[in-house]
Amino acid sequence: MSPEDAITLVDKLLSPYRLTAIQEVVFRRCWQGSTYAQIAASEGYDADYVRVTGSRLWQKISQVLGERVTKKNIHAVLRQQAYQLHQPATPDPWWPGADSSDTTFPGSPLPLGSSLYIERPPVENQAMGELLKPGALLRIRAPERWGKTSLVNRLVAQAQKLNFKIVRLNFRQADAGVLANFDKFLRWFCANIAQQLKLTAQLDDVWNIDLGSKVSCTNYMQSSVLNPLHQPLLLVIDDLQAVFEHPVMAQEFLPMLRVWHEEAKNLTEWGYLRLLVAYATEAYIPLQIHQSPFNVGLPLRLPAFTLEQTKQLAQRYHIPWDQGLTSLHTLVEGHPYLVHLALYNLSVHKMDLTRLINEAPQQSGIYSDHLRSYLAIFEAEPTLARTFYRVIEQDTATELEPMAAYRLESMGLVTLVGNTATASCNLYRQYFGGRLGVESSDYAV
Structure with a gap:
């Protein structure tokens, strides 16, 4: 300010x-x-x-x-x-003017104004408070289908009301050839920023092969993007983990983000930049502690729904609370997508709650498509299947090698504490415990 x-x-x-x-x-x-x-x-x-x-x-x-x-x-x-x-004058600033009859099929980001968005305090306010700081680096971490994009969309909307410029990049949209070449990737990165800000890219004016790609990219950001702005720029990077899968590039790109964050202490123009990165899991590649962007800025892990938050969502679906819903919450352990899908079926299709819970880990249950998508991955990757079976077979937390931990956490199948993992919910234990351990000899351990 x-x-x-x-x-x-x-x-x-x-x-x-x-x-x-x-x-x-x-x-x-x-x-x-x-x-x-x-x-x-x-x-x-x-x-x-x-x-x-x-x-x-x-x-x-x-x-x-x-x-x-x-x-x-x-x-x-x-x-x-x-x-x-700048907050809307409504009881819940994250769903102003919401339509209580909103019953969109779960699985996609919730639109702004949806009554089905459940705030998870203090995450939202902490996130927005961080983005108000010059040179902010906000790191939002959560598994797939956990609500990251819905949260990011609301933070972007709030930032727009505060007169921030916005650039959003999703690294999954980059071509394979771009992700395989660091210089091409950084030029793609800068060209996308220029296009969204309606700037004439002119990358060749600052790109210097003798200085290298990182210095050229940094010089472009400072001279061509930040210097002319004179207002905050929120740079949102979705699916940051896409670069983790290219270790050589990640070891160059991630330290550059940290340098940009730290330059705000020295140069006014870098204070205009606010970085918001969203990813499913931490990088499994080794980074020097002074180079990693994962030990600076504000880290926010998007939590599962509490029982009270599941009750709030049931109310918005107009479903009376009873003990069966407590059992449902326990079965999926507050997994946001799984909670939404169950309440949607109870509200829209008028399913019987007892039947829904009993059939949940079966092929006839409402989660069958979701569960089969993971089973298909395990069929293609037997080693990963055996690793996950080892997790659900043991009562205590299981230590995993870094790549397996990265894959399973990003899929939302395990919860990591340090180097050890536990299955993220009872539904996964019940469904995969039988199939990975008994039904297919390919997975036997």
Whole structure:
């Protein structure tokens, strides 16, 4: 936030009063990091006068906001106020004007305004609060069909209301030839950013073979994208794990993101960049601790639904709560997609709850397509099947080799704690326990 934007916000908070000339001088210089002594010396005021003016100003703002405001916390306080002022005036800001009859078949991102979006506090507010910080790096991690894209869409919508420029990239859209060549990939990366911002790419003007692809890409971002902007740019990278599958490229690209994040401490233009990366699981490739983007910024793991959140969703589907729904929640252990699919069938197709739960791990159950899609992967990859069977066969957490852990967590089949894994829900234990261990000798361990 610029000093002018901060002053405008303070005037709005203090309305109908406005900052006096001396208050505006003191506020602007304090915002920029000056001490009272420095302000007095450079502006020609008495030092005690400046100190008293500042003290009274913070007291006035504190009274209006109902919280203590000082020179040291004014940036954080006003960032939060700016965010709150742009929230829709509805009980739930993540589904304003929602239609309670929304019964879209589960599996796709929930549209903005859907009543079926369940907020998972404090994730949403923490995420938006982080994106307000110059040079932010927000990392959202969750398995497939866990609600990442629905959350990202809402963060993007909020950022647009705050006058952010938006660029969204999905690395799964890059051609195989692009992902196989680091220089081509970075040119694809920059060209997509330029296209979405309606810039003339002119990559050849800054691309220097002697400097290398990473420096050329960084120079392009700084000189051609960030320098002309003078406003925040939210760069959203979906399916970051696509680069994990190309270890040589990942070992070059991921440290570059970290450098961009850290440059915000040194250069104003890099403070405009806010990085939001979404991925299913951590990289399984080795990265030096000082190069990895996975130990900086704000990490947010999107959790499973709590029992209370499942109850909220049932209410929005107009389904009365009973003990059977508690059993359903336990069966899928709050897996968002599996909860949605069950409640959809109970609401739209009027299925019997007891029958739904009994048939859930069977071929006749509502989850059969979802489960068979994983079974097809296991048929093609017997080693992965044997590894997963070892996880569900044991009562205690199982240690996995990195590649298997990466694959199974990204599919949402296991929950990782350190290097050990457990099956992510009882449904998977029941369905795959019989099929991987008994029905096919190909999977026998």
